[in-house]
Amino acid sequence: MTEQTFEGRLFGPGLPGTGAEAVGSWNGQGCLRVSVEGTPRTELLAENPAIAAAGFNAASLRITWEDDGGAYAFVIEKDAARATCGVSAPPGIASRILSASGSRECLERRFRFGGVLLALFLALPLILIGVFLLNSDRVADWAVKRIPHEQEARLGDLVLAQTRLQMKILDSGPAVDAVSAIGSKLTTGSLHRYRWFVADRPDVNAFAAPGGVVVVFSGLIRSAGSAEELAGVLAHEVAHAELRHSLRGMVKSLGLRALVSLLTGDVSGGVFADAATRLTELRFSREAEREADDEGLRRLVKARIDPNGMLRFYMKLASEGRPSPPPLLSTHPATGERLERLRREVAGLKQKWVPLPIDLTSLK
Known part of the structure; x- marks a missing residue:
């Protein structure tokens, strides 16, 4: 069965500060394989990596690990790539990806709720003025x-x-x-x-x-x-x-x-x-x-x-x-x-x- 791949950016030793474009996939042993061209190590293998939501509004998926070369982070930002990463991962890894996505959705709900509260706060003076004008005698x-x-x-x-x-x-x-x-x-x-x-x-x-x-x-x-x-x-x-x-x-x-x-x-x-x-x-x-x-x-x-x-x-x-x-x-x-x-x-x-x-x- 052909491994499904997903794009992201790799950060770590010997890489630019802004990271390098890379391609990830899950192998049959539940390890993350990351391929990156033009670097001393064109392929990295991450065993039992940590997975968490990252970025503004938790919109990215961040996979981190350490090996003999140092600490690495593979960041997946695109929605399609995150989805492929999740469906192609082994069951144990997939549940952790799903949990990270859930925290993102929770944060998004908080942002939406906060946006609603902010809109209400900004609109409150106008609402109060309208209520007063329509009900000035009773008020x-x-x-x-x-x-x-x-x-x-x-x-x-x-x-x-x-x-x-x-x-x-x-x-x-x-x-x-x-x-x-x-x-x-x-x-x-x-x-x-x-x-x-x-x-x-x-x-x-x-x-x-x-x-x-x-x-x-x-x-x-x-x-x-x-x-x-x-x-x-x-x-x-x-x-x-x-x-x-x-x-x-x-x-x-x-x-x-x-x-x-x-x-x-x-x-x-x-x-x-x-x-x-x-x-x-x-x-x-x-x-x-x-x-x-x-x-x-x-x-x-x-x-x-x-x-x-x-x-x-x-x-x-x-x-x-x-x-x-x-x-x-x-x-x-x-x-x-x-x-x-x-x-x-x-x-x-x-x-x-x-x-x-x-x-x-x-x-x-």
């Missing part, structure tokens, strides 16, 4: 539920500090006392520790930051026709704070950066500082405005403050012929549908209201 709700009230209060401190850099904030005085007196009636039993401030700005605006920081602009106080109208605005802003709308809006505006901050525990600084500077520009959805109207109305009724003040103030702002809406309406749009709904709700209330003992004319 924001999930994130907000995991921010404790004490952390939310620190966010409020951050917003207040950023606001002080942008405008003059009054911590005390008649206007602050009036806002605080009304606000305290609307926040009885709240988990937040409310703090009331007045911004010395002509804008008709107000906002409630996370954690109970409420800022009313002096322009809004001057625009209010009564303490009840001011109370209506405060009730609406308090409702946004209680329902955590501002916090939710900050999380949505920050996107994945908010989730990273949550995972690292940094929810009172860092990326949230960026959103804090834009809180007064935060726009609420129609659903959020409807929820704030309902909750604000409930708080006015509970405090026995006439809710007609809320309706009058928003109707007055909506009907004023301004070239552009005041900031309060820019972020809290008083649509006709919303005003009509509020009008129906207020009309259905029949209880007696207690007038607020606050004269706003002295504050204007």
